[in-house]
Amino acid sequence: MGIGRGFWLMLPMWLWLTGDVALTLAGQPNAYWAGDYGEAIEVNPLMYPIVASGPWVFAGYAAAWAILLGVLVICWPHRLVKVVAIAAAVLNAMGGCSWLARMGGWGWLLAIGYLFVASEVSWWCWRRSLVNAKSPCAIQLQR
Secondary structure (H helix, E strand, O other): OOHHHHHHHHHHHHHHHHHHHHHHHHOOOHHHHOOOHHHOOOOOOOOHHHHOOOHHHHHHHHHHHHHHHHHHHHHOOOOHHHHHHHHHHHHHHHHHHHHHHOOOHHHHHHHHHHHHHHHHHHHHHHHHHOOOOOOOOOOOOOO
């Protein structure tokens, strides 16, 4: 898979990962920002210890994860890579909107809008990744 096609597969993954990380950090209480990282709020039990290690640790982990996924998508020519990229994008979009929904009525509206935009941008990028795809392994995304 060339970098051009890989880029369009990775873009939604990176966008929604960035959104999820930003919203996760924005949703932390004042005590967290005062240095009491044990007050971290994170419902994902796998991510809680990382968020509770501090904002820089969390941001560094997220950056390393984004790079790892990017390298995987570009360098591993297997159809499963597309599933990984799509799953990462969807799960991070859902994670980001969960922070918005916590804000109440307006937050739910923002979460719905966030998911709508995530869906449209992601579909556009994924279709773009399939332009001129001649590989018999290409997953044909259809709406």
